[in-house]
Structure formats: C-alpha cells, structure tokens
Amino acid sequence: MEDHKLKAFCLIVETGGFSRAAKEKFMTQSAMSHLVKNLEDEFGTQFFHRQGSAVIPTPAGRVFYEHAKQILERYKKMEDDIYALIQKVKGTVYIGASQTAAAYLLPQVFYSFTKVHPEVRMELLVSSTEKTIDNLLEGKIDLAIVEGTVKKSSVSLEEIAEDEIVIIASDDNPLSGKSIVTPGDLISQPFIMPEKGSGIREFIEDFLHTSKINPKDIKVSMTLGSTEMIIHMVQAGIGISFASKWTVFEAIKEGSIKLLKISGKKLRRKFYLMNLDKEPSTIASKTFKEFTKGYRFFIPF
Structure with a gap:
C-alpha cells in the first residue's frame, strides 16, 4: 500500500515548510510541492497558505492532516495485526539517531538485524541528540539512539x-x-x-x-x-x-x-536506546528493540 503521500503531507504540517519536509523525506522540494498540488486538485481545495518559506494549513488542510494521522496509525496497527497472525516480522522501523550513533553503531546492528529479518525496512532520521529526542516525543520515529544524559520522564531508556x-x-x-x-x-x-x-x-x-x-x-x-x-x-x-x-x-x-x-x-x-514509555507500536519496531538490547557492539579501541 502507498502511504508516502500521507506521510509527506503530515511532515509538511509538522515541520512548517516544504523545504524542511523534503529534506527529511529525501525528496526534492519541487516533488513535495507537486505531491501537495495533486492532493489539492483531487479534493478541489487549497490545503496550505504560503507565508514566505513557511506554510500554514488551511481549515481543510488541518482536517486532512488529522485524518491522515489517524489513517497512518490504523495502517500501522493493521500491519502489526496481520504480521502477528502469520508470525512474520515485516514492516518498517522508524529510528532516529545522533551523527555518532548513526555512523558507528547502527551500521553494525542494521547489518545483523536485516540478515535475520530481511523483510524489515529501516528508515533512519539523523539529527542532533536534542532534535532526535523531539522527533521521538512528536511520534515521527519509533525508537531513538542517543548519547549522554536524557532528562525526560516520558521515555524509557536502555543502555546499549x-x-x-x-x-x-x-x-x-x-x-x-x-x-x-x-x-x-x-x-x-x-x-x-x-x-x-x-x-x-x-x-x-x-x-x-x-x-x-x-x-x-x-x-x-x-x-x-x-x-x-x-x-x-x-x-x-x-x-x-x-x-x-x-x-x-x-x-x-x-x-x-x-x-x-x-x-x-x-x-x-553512554549510548541509550530510547522509546516512549509505551512499547513501540509495530512488531518490527518491538523486534528491533529487543535485538538491539542484546547486541554486542564492536568497539575499535
């Protein structure tokens, strides 16, 4: 199923601009604008007001965003239930990490994990530690790997x-x-x-x-x-x-x-694997979390 349009639309609303959303989705800004134009043509209404480089959702855009978020959540739940039924780990893990974790920790665990679970796709969002934590709290990612002290009461931490x-x-x-x-x-x-x-x-x-x-x-x-x-x-x-x-x-x-x-x-x-107090919402994310908790990282010194 294609859910990339809904994800892209939600990202535009959450980042407040086409360029920032395009960067996070690894798309060109023109491709992101074209995607929204097609949606506006399909529904016959404007979804965003442009104010310089920033965009603000219209009332119709806000309604579309709220429904899109619900659809994406239901899709993740459906995916989880079906894969649980057939006892198959499949789907996408949305993970955020700092530069150091992304470059030196995740390649090791991604390689080992995808060998065991080849039908799981990894989507990695690399940001500063502070931004990665914000992305987790805002629901943009399922899991995060960060370093240092985390002073948030609403997250669960595992030293890795x-x-x-x-x-x-x-x-x-x-x-x-x-x-x-x-x-x-x-x-x-x-x-x-x-x-x-x-x-x-x-x-x-x-x-x-x-x-x-x-x-x-x-x-x-x-x-x-x-x-x-x-x-x-x-x-x-x-x-x-x-x-x-x-x-x-x-x-x-x-x-x-x-x-x-x-x-x-x-x-x-220390580096920590972090998720919200509730468990990750998909089987793929839960499986990756447990795999990473038990993984022995190679330290080159």
Missing part, C-alpha cells in the same frame, strides 16, 4: 554501548607536547565547539561545569554542526576540541591528530 571522549589537537599545538594536560590548560587554546543540542556539546558543558571552568573563559573560535568538519579544523591547527574516539580512530592511526591526555580518569559517556 559506551564511548570514550577524547580531546584532540594538531601536531603543532602547544599542548601536544605535554604528557598530561589539566582542565585549566584548555583555557589557553582556541576551541572548536560542536553545535548546541548535540550530545558532545552537552558533554563538554558538563565537563566544564565539573572542572569548575567558566564557559565564558573558553576561547571559542568557531561552532560547527559536522563532526567531520571539526576534525578537519583541528587537523588544520585552528583549535582544539572534544570528540568521540570512534570518530577520530582513523585520524589517530594516520597520525594526523594528537590526543591530549587529560589528568584524572578517562572521559566516558
């Missing part, structure tokens, strides 16, 4: 992996010659900060607080949303930063960046 956070610098950075650096040493260097809302940004802020360092004392040279770009900027000598050891493993092997050994114990954070 642990990560080491390292401080990275270029070979010619003044701190690279020190056998041990202290938290206070970091104040002397330009800092490349991950974007707000990311798991690593939250980790850095917690580290500064624990180390009794005023964030205003950190010389932030730039803020970036891409882990890869942060690593490149560090390699270029623009500043130092924190990163998941997973993300810099290859650069460490190549010798293109240096790890700064911080005094005290290693810096670690």
Whole structure:
C-alpha cells in the first residue's frame, strides 16, 4: 500500500515548510510541492497558505492532516495485526539517531538485524541528540539512539554501548607536547565547539561545569554542526576540541591528530536506546528493540 503521500503531507504540517519536509523525506522540494498540488486538485481545495518559506494549513488542510494521522496509525496497527497472525516480522522501523550513533553503531546492528529479518525496512532520521529526542516525543520515529544524559520522564531508556571522549589537537599545538594536560590548560587554546543540542556539546558543558571552568573563559573560535568538519579544523591547527574516539580512530592511526591526555580518569559517556514509555507500536519496531538490547557492539579501541 502507498502511504508516502500521507506521510509527506503530515511532515509538511509538522515541520512548517516544504523545504524542511523534503529534506527529511529525501525528496526534492519541487516533488513535495507537486505531491501537495495533486492532493489539492483531487479534493478541489487549497490545503496550505504560503507565508514566505513557511506554510500554514488551511481549515481543510488541518482536517486532512488529522485524518491522515489517524489513517497512518490504523495502517500501522493493521500491519502489526496481520504480521502477528502469520508470525512474520515485516514492516518498517522508524529510528532516529545522533551523527555518532548513526555512523558507528547502527551500521553494525542494521547489518545483523536485516540478515535475520530481511523483510524489515529501516528508515533512519539523523539529527542532533536534542532534535532526535523531539522527533521521538512528536511520534515521527519509533525508537531513538542517543548519547549522554536524557532528562525526560516520558521515555524509557536502555543502555546499549559506551564511548570514550577524547580531546584532540594538531601536531603543532602547544599542548601536544605535554604528557598530561589539566582542565585549566584548555583555557589557553582556541576551541572548536560542536553545535548546541548535540550530545558532545552537552558533554563538554558538563565537563566544564565539573572542572569548575567558566564557559565564558573558553576561547571559542568557531561552532560547527559536522563532526567531520571539526576534525578537519583541528587537523588544520585552528583549535582544539572534544570528540568521540570512534570518530577520530582513523585520524589517530594516520597520525594526523594528537590526543591530549587529560589528568584524572578517562572521559566516558553512554549510548541509550530510547522509546516512549509505551512499547513501540509495530512488531518490527518491538523486534528491533529487543535485538538491539542484546547486541554486542564492536568497539575499535
């Protein structure tokens, strides 16, 4: 059955714009606009008011959205009931993840899971940790994999992996010659900060607080949303930063960046599989959740 039109329509309403919805659905904006135009022609009415780049549903658009949400929920329930009847795990798992989890955890578990359940399709939405949690709470995804501390009472968390956070610098950075650096040493260097809302940004802020360092004392040279770009900027000598050891493993092997050994114990954070307090709504999602809880992730260090 084709439900992509309803999903796309709902996404436009929820994101407030064609371009954002198209990006999340991996469609072109023109394709998204054409889809809505066909629906408007079919029903003979306008579904959206355009206000610059934003769109607001008309009364008819709001009615269509409410019914579309109900239809999609009923379709998921029908799919679940039928597959339960024939004892077959089939359907789509909608999962959200942070950049690090998507790049270094999910490929492992996706490969193993789809070998066992080849008729399950995975739909992955990669966002910051903060946005991924919002997507779960808004019902856009069934499950989420995030890192760090989650302060939401309405979600269920299962620890699935642990990560080491390292401080990275270029070979010619003044701190690279020190056998041990202290938290206070970091104040002397330009800092490349991950974007707000990311798991690593939250980790850095917690580290500064624990180390009794005023964030205003950190010389932030730039803020970036891409882990890869942060690593490149560090390699270029623009500043130092924190990163998941997973993300810099290859650069460490190549010798293109240096790890700064911080005094005290290693810096670690946990990854969690997260869903709303109620169980995931489909057999496919429930099966993936149980599979992931018992999965042993390969840690390359």
